[in-house]
Amino acid sequence: MTQPSHAYEEISFQQFILFIKSHNKQIEKNINIYLNLEPLILENERKMIQTLLESFLLFLSAPNIEDINETYDKYLETWLQSHLPILNVNHFSMFRLIFEKSIVTLMANLKHAHTISILMFLLSIFSHLIHSYNKWMYVEPMQLSKTHEENVELKRLQLLNQLDELLINSSGIKDFAFILKKCEEFFHYKRCVFYAYIPWSNQFYGTIGLELPKVQSMRGQLSLKQSFVFNSKKPVFLKNPHLYIKKEHITLFNLSSVIFVPIVHDQQVFGWLTFDQLGEEFDYSIDELTLLEQVGKRLGLYLSRKDDEVSIGTDIQLTERESMILNLLAEGYNNKKMAELLQLSEHTIRDYVSSLMTKFKAKNRTQVVVYGFRLGLLK
Secondary structure, X not given: OOOXXXXXXXXOHHHHHHHHHHOHHHHHHHHHHHHHHOOOOOHHHHHHXXXXXXXXXXXXXXXXXXXXXXXXXXXXHHHHXXXXXXXXXXXXXXXXXXXXXXXXXXXXXXXXXXXXXXXXXXXXXXXXXXXXXXXXXXXXXXXXXXHHHXXXXXXXXXXXXXXXXXXXXXXXXXXXXXXXXXXXHHHOOOEEEEEEEEOOOOEEEEEEOOOHHHHHOOEEEOOHHHHHHHOOOOOEEEOOHHHOOOHHHHHHHOOOOEEEEEEEXXXXXXXXXXXXXXXXXXXXXXXXXXXXXXXXXXXXXXXXXXXXXXXXXXXXXXXXXXXXXXXXXXXOOOHHHHHHHHOOOHHXXXXXHHHHHHHHOOOOHHXXXXXXXXXXXXX
């Protein structure tokens, strides 16, 4: 009777994560080498596949071992769902090929005692990812009639027409809170919040939404892991957001499943809308994300045309001192630091900031900086 010739000891998810964290730098180097040498990757796809690879490696390297208290299938599901909008079959295949080759090369050089165990665990991870990807992208093949498909498309167009009419009859940022409230109604979500984005500092801040004091307390800088996900300019669904959102923020807003929709126009990200059901978990369809992507683009166009009546063509003249203050505001200086640098009193600095707010018709310092970039006064 033949005996298994390659018996191996199974490892846990925590052990696999520890291995990845321990060899993160070399895995990253291998990924970069294979990514640039792979002849089957088209140049216009290379950046997207690189984003997937870097995001996945960071995702596996980021958690504290003690915090991993769930099976890897649920853990991986979170990463996959957050990247579905930017995945296609070719991206997924190349992403898998390069990641596997990078790990295999590492193992060959290390002559690791648990080589087979680690490689088998890696295969099980990708087996799960493939299964989940197919589940999400190719939902059960229902025999939909042509009439049914036409009705779905008609409903989508009707919703977008409703939004278009609302935007046509609205005036700038002052109507944005009402627009978001109507979006909750149109798309059947219980809460919609707007987070503005400052690209030059990679910062976000809560602006509009239910329970405004809580919303406006939300501000900070996107982490590297968050940037990989949210800067894709595609809607992102997080069934379980704890790997991307701080625990205190999840508790504060009673968050469960949530969708992030980028507000984009001409490659500029104004911020994100979040849609959720006030703590209730939910799923989504690809059609729903496609619809919400169109919503984000329409709102981006709206904000680019109507922004508190400040026009791109406005001829605003700044004094040399005002220009200095504007640049320091953009770099995040507070009044005290600006006063020390320019050898002025804090009272004088406040006067200059107030003057800039008046010229830009801005409500706060952040809007001053935003308008400065849009008007070409900041580079």
